[in-house]
Amino acid sequence: MSRHPAIAYLDGHRLRLALQVGVHQLLSRQQHLNKINVFPVADGDTGTNLSLTLHAMLGGLRARPERHAGRALARVADAGLDGARGNSGAIMAQFFQGLSDAAAAHARLSPDHFAVAAHAGASYAREALSEPREGTLLSVLSAFAEAVRQQAARRRADFITLLDDALQQSEIALARTPDQLAVLRKAGVVDAGAEGFVELLRGMRDFLSEGEARRPPAATIAGLDGEAAHAHEGDEAQATHRYCTECVVLGEDMDPRKLREALTDEGDSLVIAGARHKLKVHLHTNQPDRAFNIAAGFGEVHGQKADDMWQQQRDVSNRSRKVAIVTDSAADIPDKLIDELGIHVIPVHVRFGEASYLDKLSMSWEDFYRRLDEDPNHPATSQPAPGEFRRIYQMLASHYDSIISIHVTAAASGTWQSAVSAARRLEDADIHVVDSRSVSAGLGQLVMAAAEKAGEGADARAVLEHMEAHRDRTRVWGAVADLSFGVRGGRVSPAKQKIVDALHLTPVLTARRNGKVDAGGVLFGQSRTVERFTGFVARRARKGRHYRLLVGHCNAAEEGQALLDALRQRIPEVDALPLVPVGPALGAHAGPGTLVASLQERDVDDPRTP
Structure with missing residues (x-):
């Protein structure tokens, strides 16, 4: 590898370019990282989560380039909290938060400054977890920080030498992760999040060593790179908790420890990253709503996410x-x-x-x-x-x-x-x-x-x-019980509601073949809706055709079940699916009491739904 003159400091500009190449290096291994992801849950998304997290960080610098290293890192850390995804992404965001806090005053980072910041980053990352584990990203961050400290202590180290040695020590720590975590050893892989950090570091080192923002070939998102693919097939039991839940909490002088204590019993893999004015929450739980409600007790909740x-x-x-x-x-x-x-x-x-x-x-x-x-x-x-x-x-x-x-x-x-x-x-x-x-x-x-x-x-x-x-063979209708909700939402004019109420009509909405949702008919009268709507739908089913039926209700389960039972009787060749509640996308405008029915004409040889 050709060497350029020693680099004695990092300013915001050089830091941005190095981070950019590091992110592209990680992207080139995204598929591989997804494939070897077995801890804390084998959900195959570590590469994606790290890529999105680091892209968000890089976006914080691209939006407004900054020459001051401390302020550049502050933007990286802030963007990282907003964009962090997954367990490894949240830990990475907290690592950069530590870097930022320790380097805030420095326009240029010397090796000594960087060593202090790296130690703070590794410490912040470890403190963010309710149950830190060795053999993970934490172990490699600690090895990285220690290697940087030792190089900086030699006083003649420049950033190329420093990152060369730090990369070597991080690779050694990565290779040890299967010895520290049984689940990795059983699958025959290293920790995916830890390897992601090593790839980031490798790209940054290459940029500083070669003196140009050399971008490796872009990752092929759709294909498999083959290496270690499916290494953990059948090795992992189902995750204890179903949802990978995340949010950002904004407030004044929030206490991360108290928030951690409040969420500890709600699940596992808890990470609280950030500072007192902005905290990133990552939690595996079965009840995302409870986690979000608890977080709301500490500040304003934004960026809610819950992956299955x-x-x-x-x-x-x-x-x-x-x-x-x-x-x-x-x-x-x-x-x-x-x-x-x-x-x-x-x-x-x-x-x-x-x-x-x-x-x-x-x-x-x-x-x-x-x-x-x-x-x-x-x-x-x-x-x-x-x-x-x-x-x-x-x-x-x-x-x-x-x-x-x-x-x-x-x-x-x-x-x-x-x-x-x-x-x-x-x-x-x-x-x-x-x-x-x-x-x-x-x-x-x-x-x-x-x-x-x-x-x-x-x-x-x-x-x-x-x-x-x-x-082309699927129809849907909704009998709207109260047009006032459509008026409140701006979808229906007050004049139309007055006419409908004066004539005691029940409007029926439908989705037309061009996708427009509008009036599809009316039921005369505002009582006996189930009976009238049953006839309306049944008359639109052609004789001798086989249908699948799906009935929904807007907080009217009893009426919905009655409609489902009645349509079963009226349409001879029909397979009925279980009753389903209608969500806010329609319910906000149609209002409580609305009933929905969908008929789908099926092929003769289609398997019938039990």
Whole structure:
């Protein structure tokens, strides 16, 4: 390796370039890191989480370049807290928080300054965990910090020598991780998060040694690099807790230790990163809503996330499916079938005033309708951000040949466009984003049809053709009990409500073939809705055709079950799915008491749903 003149200091500019090359080096190994991820949970996303975390950090510098090293690190640390993903990402963010705090006053970092900062970073990272474990990223961070300290103590060390030695010692510590953690030894792999840090360090060292921002070939997101792939197949039991839960808490003079104590009994893998004005929470739990509520007692909660690790573990062990199916929570699907069919659901955001929630994760449907009744603020729903789609797409691309992402009609929501924006940034992944042109139970039926075909081992083309065929044969209607909620949400004019109430009508909404959701008819009268709506739907089922039926309700389970039972009797050839509660995406505008029915005409040779 050619050597350039010794580098006596790092300023913000040089730090940014070195970090940029380090991030690209890590990206080149993203697939490999996903494949060897077995601790703390074998959910196959460590490479993706570290990549997203470090991209966020780099974005903090790109947005506003900074020559002052201390201020540059402060921006990196702050961006890292906002963008940290997963256990390793949260630990990495806290490491940079320690670097930042220790280096804050220095415009240029000398080896001595850097040694003090590295020690602070390793200490911060260890203190952030409720149960620190050796054989993880923590062990390699400690080895790195000690190597930097020893080199700096020699007084003649420059940054090239310092990082050369620190990289060697970090690689040695990485190789020892299987001896320290039995789960790694059993799988025959090193710790994925620790290896991610070593890759970052290697890229930074290469930049400083070679004197240019040399970028390694970009990682192939969709393919497998083959190395260590599936090394942990069958070795890991299901994670004790289901959701990898994260949020950022903003406040004044918050106490991280008290927040840690409050969350300790809520799950495991708890990491509290950050400073007293901004804390990043990472927790594995079965009740994300409880964790978010506890965090809200310390400050304002932002950036809520709850990934289903049980589903991710199934993805890691996937051998028969070529295609992953993704949708958003506007799709109303029975919970049991979401699990059985392996569907990945990205939650819609729900806001009451200043309080924000994740549909069906941090707010259940029962809580939503209770809040809808009690809160003077009418709820607003918004699509997931492109970054949320990008994160799930990157993880799934490590385990599937293709991804088909099916979403609520683009005529009524920006969700489809958000998913398209994310897919365009992942050029090497085979991602197909589909506008369902439907809502609620109709969207749910289309997603299930695609997931069933994918479960047969079909490729993306066959799944898309199957879904497209069923899209034209899927109808959905909603009998709206009270138009006032549509008026409050701005979807219905007050004049229309006055006419409907004066004539004692029950409006029926439908999703048309172009995706527009509007009036599909009326029921005469505002009583006996189940009876009238049953007739309305049954008359639209053609004789001699076989249908699948999905009925939903907006906090009206008794009426929903009555509708389901009545339609079973009225439509001779029908397979009925379990009753499903309708979520906020429709419920915020249709209101409590609304009933939804979707009929999907099935092929003669389709297996009937029991």
